Amino acid sequence: MNEPVARRDVFPRIAACGDCALAIEFAEHIDEAVNARVIALATALADCPIAGIEEMVPTYRSLMVLYDPEIVSGRVLRQTLATRLAGLAVGRTPLRRFRVPVLYGGAAGLDLAELAAMKNMTPADLIEMHASADYRVYMIGFAPGFVYLGGVPEALHTPRLPQPRQHIAAGSIGLGGQQASINSVPGPSGWRFLGRTPVRVFDPARPQPFLLRAGDRVRFQPISLEEATRLDVAVAAGEIGMTAEGAL
Amino acid sequence: MALEILKPGLATTVQDLGRPGYYHLGIPLSGGMDRLALAAANLLVGNDEGDAVLEAVFLGPEIRFTTDAVIAVTGADMPLKIDGVELSTWTTLAIKADQVLSFGFLKAGARIYIAVAGGIDVPVVLGSRSTYPLGALGGHQGRTLKAGDALATLPPKRAMAPGSTIAPERRRGPGTSPVLRVLPGLYWHRITAEAGNGFFDDTWKVAPEADRIGYRFRGGRPLEFVPREPPFGAGSDPSNIVDSCYPYGSIQVPGGTEPIVLHRDAVSGGGYFMIGTVISADMDLIGQLQPNQKVRFVKVTMDEALAARKDAQATAARIRASF
Numbered sequence: 001m002n003e004p005v006a007r008r009d010v011f012p013r014i015a016a017c018g019d020c021a022l023a024i025e026f027a028e029h030i031d032e033a034v035n036a037r038v039i040a041l042a043t044a045l046a047d048c049p050i051a052g053i054e055e056m057v058p059t060y061r062s063l064m065v066l067y068d069p070e071i072v073s074g075r076v077l078r079q080t081l082a083t084r085l086a087g088l089a090v091g092r093t094p095l096r097r098f099r100v101p102v103l104y105g106g107a108a109g110l111d112l113a114e115l116a117a118m119k120n121m122t123p124a125d126l127i128e129m130h131a132s133a134d135y136r137v138y139m140i141g142f143a144p145g146f147v148y149l150g151g152v153p154e155a156l157h158t159p160r161l162p163q164p165r166q167h168i169a170a171g172s173i174g175l176g177g178q179q180a181s182i183n184s185v186p187g188p189s190g191w192r193f194l195g196r197t198p199v200r201v202f203d204p205a206r207p208q209p210f211l212l213r214a215g216d217r218v219r220f221q222p223i224s225l226e227e228a229t230r231l232d233v234a235v236a237a238g239e240i241g242m243t244a245e246g247a248l
Numbered sequence: 249m250a251l252e253i254l255k256p257g258l259a260t261t262v263q264d265l266g267r268p269g270y271y272h273l274g275i276p277l278s279g280g281m282d283r284l285a286l287a288a289a290n291l292l293v294g295n296d297e298g299d300a301v302l303e304a305v306f307l308g309p310e311i312r313f314t315t316d317a318v319i320a321v322t323g324a325d326m327p328l329k330i331d332g333v334e335l336s337t338w339t340t341l342a343i344k345a346d347q348v349l350s351f352g353f354l355k356a357g358a359r360i361y362i363a364v365a366g367g368i369d370v371p372v373v374l375g376s377r378s379t380y381p382l383g384a385l386g387g388h389q390g391r392t393l394k395a396g397d398a399l400a401t402l403p404p405k406r407a408m409a410p411g412s413t414i415a416p417e418r419r420r421g422p423g424t425s426p427v428l429r430v431l432p433g434l435y436w437h438r439i440t441a442e443a444g445n446g447f448f449d450d451t452w453k454v455a456p457e458a459d460r461i462g463y464r465f466r467g468g469r470p471l472e473f474v475p476r477e478p479p480f481g482a483g484s485d486p487s488n489i490v491d492s493c494y495p496y497g498s499i500q501v502p503g504g505t506e507p508i509v510l511h512r513d514a515v516s517g518g519g520y521f522m523i524g525t526v527i528s529a530d531m532d533l534i535g536q537l538q539p540n541q542k543v544r545f546v547k548v549t550m551d552e553a554l555a556a557r558k559d560a561q562a563t564a565a566r567i568r569a570s571f
Contacts, residue, residue: 018525021495030481064493
């Protein structure tokens with residue numbers, strides 16, 4: 001018997017992704033409550049593991065489970081996950097809040113002026129709008145430590161570039177569709193960029209390579225070139241360069 | 249130091265069996281693209297199966313050994329030479345200090361594995377010696393090798409007699425008309441039935457964009473989508489989804505035109521829909537495909553996928569048992 005392929009978009013759904021992975025999809029849109037359920041399921045599975053699950057990858061709206069089919073069959077795992085899902089409680093986990101310093105514009109703010117013009121705003125208005133929003137880390141991934149943020153004000157929603165750029169620096173602060181980013185490693189991107197942070201959200205040489213995780217809250221703090229230069233030096237010397245605003 | 253890289257080849261990296269456990273942070277498994285060939289090379293020099301070796305793609309490196317060593321090369325069909333004299337692949341070889349290992353032109357397959365007794369000695373990063381260049385992680389300084397790089401090896405674990413070999417029938421290659429078996433997946437229902445049939449009927453060709461992150465294919469018909477309203481956050485292209493996890497082997501089709509199969513250095517997520525996943529048993533095979541090679545995708549059931557996985561494990565077990 002074949003594993004049933006999910007035929008319709010009915011949620012939640014559990015679907016095979018090859019012979020070593022299952023996806024539990026809660027929805028197909030961006031929604032904070034949906035993301036909270038994804039994280040709650042990942043947390044519940046971490047606290048009370050199912051033998052055979054090797055890795056769990058939480059995303060905006062789904063949890064990908066990588067498993068070893070020699071330890072647990074996909075059919076059994078699917079049933080076990082369905083049972084866990086039925087009893088899933090979304091608890092109040094303490095939120096972590098961070099303020100990330102951003103040097104808007106300049107060499108890293110590739111699209112600031114054009115985006116402001118597109119939106120009939122001054123660059124200063126756009127910066128204020130971007131920096132006043134409360135963002136949620138929905139997902140880490142794509143590249144090591146890449147931070148996907150939701151909570152972008154609707155006025156800043158922006159189509160991606162038709163042609164991706166080949167080199168975007170680590171630390172770049174981006175907008176893509178309804179999503180925002182803190183880029184973690186250099187690489188190609190079709191998103192639009194407003195500036196950069198001296199903070200390295202990913203640094204494999206640091207005892208704590210990753211600074212943020214799904215569920216964290218982030219606000220951006222505009223800083224001057226002098227402050228950015230000072231932070232660049234501090235970060236190079238091993239400092240984190242951003243402040244935690246404490247648990248809520 | 250034991251190895252001095254005289255010529256690096258095209259993209260030669262240090263690889264072992266990878267770095268599981270960090271995909272949720274965007275760090276992929278990495279490790280050998282052809283894991284069976286990597287393990288076989290290690291066994292031939294008395295290493296553990298997952299010790300660090302060199303993986304070279306399309307073009308072999310030129311390496312001067314600064315100490316006597318025991319080596320073996322497996323994987324693609326690429327003539328191997330020591331001081332210009334052609335010797336056998338898939339065979340334990342002794343090389344002396346100051347001798348140079350080099351390679352002729354690739355005849356079939358894509359990747360060779362060069363194992364040295366003891367294994368390549370680079371720092372273990374997050375549990376593995378594998379190179380992940382995008383994250384500048386692991387391997388030799390987190391990157392592909394360059395001329396002038398010097399690599400050390402760890403002390404050999406077991407002595408292997410030169411001339412030990414793996415029988416030709418136990419070696420695995422891409423063959424002349426490779427087939428990649430596929431389990432239709434998460435978003436299969438978003439393309440029309442005709443498009444689904446076309447995907448499996450068409451002959452595809454490996455595109456030049458084929459690397460450790462993923463293999464792109466072209467030449468088949470574009471996919472037709474079932475009409476729908478895009479969900480909030482997904483963008484208007486019907487091949488877009490709200491960013492999600494890409495499992496290894498998953499087949500994404502940006503714009504519905506050219507399928508990309510993600511491999512060992514996969515990006516962990518992104519916003520393209522996936523029509524299915526290449527079965528785990530066929531992942532090694534992808535690592536031995538060359539650009540322009542013709543490939544077909546064949547639909548299988550989960551039971552067939554698991555049977556193929558068992559077959560692949562039995563092949564590995566037979567190689568292991570022969571040592």
